[in-house]
Amino acid sequence: MEDNARLMPTRGHHTAPKWDEEKVRELAQYFRELEYLFRDCRVNDDCQKKDYAVHYLTYDTGETWMSVKEYEGEFTPAATHDKPEPTARAYTYEEWKAEIFKLYPGSESKD
Numbered sequence: 001m002e003d004n005a006r007l008m009p010t011r012g013h014h015t016a017p018k019w020d021e022e023k024v025r026e027l028a029q030y031f032r033e034l035e036y037l038f039r040d041c042r043v044n045d046d047c048q049k050k051d052y053a054v055h056y057l058t059y060d061t062g063e064t065w066m067s068v069k070e071y072e073g074e075f076t077p078a079a080t081h082d083k084p085e086p087t088a089r090a091y092t093y094e095e096w097k098a099e100i101f102k103l104y105p106g107s108e109s110k111d
Contacts, residue, residue: 005042008052017056027107031097046093053097064103070096 009016017037019030034053043049050071054062065071070091101107 006037006040008037008041008043011056019057019061021058021061021104024104024107027101027104046090046096049093050096053093053100065100068096068099068103070099 017030017033019026038049043052054065
């Protein structure tokens with residue numbers, strides 16, 4: 001069987017999803033476009049989805065989205081170590097996306 005999955009577009013490509021932070025009401029549309037591409041390009045991993053969602057943004061907006069704790073997962077200090085250790089579970093793409101909507105009052109996710 002032939003694999004017909006498309007590749008995700010490069011940043012700046014005319015088919016790449018775009019979002020202008022000044023237009024918060026369009027945030028849900030940005031995520032819908034991304035998720036269409038995820039299905040079409042067979043991107044199923046939550047970490048990859050988060051990375052792609054940030055990839056198409058401006059530098060400053062991307063930095064803000066990556067600073068949300070649900071981006072990487074929460075870290076807690078270990079009782080016997082000085083270094084933090086990851087918790088048992090990572091946050092899902094959907095959990096992270098819900099936190100992103102909270103950053104932009106008026107964006108209200110319709111999903």
